[in-house]
Amino acid sequence: MTSVAKHPHVIFVVLDTLCADRLSCYGYQHPTSPNLDRLARSGWLFENAIASSCWTLPSQSSLFTGLHPFEHGANDENLYLSDEIPTLAELFRQIGYETIAYALDNMWLSQATNLSRGFNRFFDANYKFPPPAGSPILRKINHKIRPLLKIRDQHRSTLVIKKVIERLSQWSPPEAPLFIYMNLMDTHMPYHPAHRFCKKFGLKNADPDDVQHLQKNFKQIRTRPDALTNRQLSTLNGLYDACVASADRRLARLWKFLDRQKYQNNTIIVATSDHGEHLGEHNLLNHWFSLHDILLKVPLIITFPPKLTPSRRITPQVQQHHLFHTLLDLIDYQGPLIPPEQIKANSFLEYVKGRIPFPEYTYAEHAYPATNLFYFKKQNPDFNDKNLFCAKQAVRTNQFKYIRYGSGREELFHLETDPGETKNVRADYPQIAETLKQKLDQKRARVKTRPPDAVNIRDFDPVVKKRLADLGYI
Numbered sequence: 001m002t003s004v005a006k007h008p009h010v011i012f013v014v015l016d017t018l019c020a021d022r023l024s025c026y027g028y029q030h031p032t033s034p035n036l037d038r039l040a041r042s043g044w045l046f047e048n049a050i051a052s053s054c055w056t057l058p059s060q061s062s063l064f065t066g067l068h069p070f071e072h073g074a075n076d077e078n079l080y081l082s083d084e085i086p087t088l089a090e091l092f093r094q095i096g097y098e099t100i101a102y103a104l105d106n107m108w109l110s111q112a113t114n115l116s117r118g119f120n121r122f123f124d125a126n127y128k129f130p131p132p133a134g135s136p137i138l139r140k141i142n143h144k145i146r147p148l149l150k151i152r153d154q155h156r157s158t159l160v161i162k163k164v165i166e167r168l169s170q171w172s173p174p175e176a177p178l179f180i181y182m183n184l185m186d187t188h189m190p191y192h193p194a195h196r197f198c199k200k201f202g203l204k205n206a207d208p209d210d211v212q213h214l215q216k217n218f219k220q221i222r223t224r225p226d227a228l229t230n231r232q233l234s235t236l237n238g239l240y241d242a243c244v245a246s247a248d249r250r251l252a253r254l255w256k257f258l259d260r261q262k263y264q265n266n267t268i269i270v271a272t273s274d275h276g277e278h279l280g281e282h283n284l285l286n287h288w289f290s291l292h293d294i295l296l297k298v299p300l301i302i303t304f305p306p307k308l309t310p311s312r313r314i315t316p317q318v319q320q321h322h323l324f325h326t327l328l329d330l331i332d333y334q335g336p337l338i339p340p341e342q343i344k345a346n347s348f349l350e351y352v353k354g355r356i357p358f359p360e361y362t363y364a365e366h367a368y369p370a371t372n373l374f375y376f377k378k379q380n381p382d383f384n385d386k387n388l389f390c391a392k393q394a395v396r397t398n399q400f401k402y403i404r405y406g407s408g409r410e411e412l413f414h415l416e417t418d419p420g421e422t423k424n425v426r427a428d429y430p431q432i433a434e435t436l437k438q439k440l441d442q443k444r445a446r447v448k449t450r451p452p453d454a455v456n457i458r459d460f461d462p463v464v465k466k467r468l469a470d471l472g473y474i
Contacts, residue, residue: 050362064087203238291393
């Protein structure tokens with residue numbers, strides 16, 4: 001393809017549950033991400049991108065709206081994004097983009113939560129792709145054999161990437177430019193990496209019974225981290241690393257296609273995550289109940305050669321959901337007016353070019369975990385930490401993070417000396433803690449919180465509930 005569309009294409013990849021510190025381009029000791037590393041060398045890598053929440057619905061809603069969860073109102077207590085708030089897909093569609101989304105394994109991204117709004121086509125977990133060509137008998141045999149060989153289709157990223165390449169291959173002027181969103185679940189529990197990476201990432205001598213136990217019983221394991229032996233915890237970490245490498249390898253096909261077809265100068269590529277994952281840190285094995293950096297500091301890579309110089313690493317912290325503003329800036333959005341809180345002023349380009357200072361404070365929150373509380377108590381009646389089963393808010397600088405719990409607990413961490421957030425220094429720095437607490441209150445007080453639509457799990461249809469249960473949410 002040599003012709004250039006009026007606006008650039010946008011490929012927006014969210015690698016669900018991917019920890020930044022497990023990528024080699026972020027300093028990880030193992031070579032888990034050679035293809036994402038290569039992508040980073042062609043654009044900007046943000047070393048301290050801070051997500052707005054610790055799980056999919058509020059975090060993805062922030063990416064789609066450019067708003068904090070307490071502004072857009074989609075959270076644990078209200079599982080629905082209001083129709084009143086313009087979404088990124090809606091704005092792109094208004095100026096002529098064809099908007100397509102693939103979220104084949106995650107029902108938090110669906111019509112049920114209203115995150116499908118604005119997409120011309122939204123392929124969620126209910127979508128059934130047509131069967132492959134070939135003999136009906138061979139297809140039937142394949143269908144029977146796959147479960148016996150433990151070939152799973154839960155993480156269908158290979159299929160998604162194939163479909164994206166097919167659509168890009170078919171595109172030609174004067175068609176509308178493409179906005180393609182992908183949510184890939186390779187690094188989400190239960191961890192089922194490609195076999196080729198298992199031995200490479202510490203699983204060569206793993207006990208097969210441990211692997212099977214960790215994959216089969218992941219719902220119970222999440223609620224009982226103390227029950228894992230050191231050997232099992234090591235195996236779990238090896239499985240996760242192998243899943244990271246699997247996702248990276250699958251994306252290589254898309255990167256190579258874009259390079260080969262010379263899309264580089266006419267395509268914005270974003271690779272990020274909605275949150276990370278606890279793998280034993282803070283005695284947790286999930287991505288709920290915590291606002292620690294292991295969940296909030298996410299990978300973020302953006303490439304677009306016409307406007308972003310290659311191999312640039314951005315060190316100051318940024319609020320990840322300002323991707324919304326950045327993409328509008330990169331395409332020079334001139335469409336219908338959007339609400340003042342969603343204007344382009346917070347574009348990363350404005351920060352990097354020195355037009356406005358980088359944000360001194362970033363914010364995150366986790367509403368009262370109504371969605372997961374019953375599930376956790378059902379799996380483990382003894383799991384009853386009042387500091388986990390409560391609402392939380394956090395404010396972060398480049399040096400400190402303050403976390404306030406609904407239980408009354410306050411934590412302050414010195415990120416420069418304690419990046420793992422293991423020591424609460426609230427008593428050592430009372431003035432800093434008080435200042436950050438005030439910043440948190442001021443931020444929330446300036447914004448009129450949107451009234452919730454009061455949608456909860458009971459309002460979802462049985463198919464949606466089944467899909468969420470498969471992921472261990474209910």
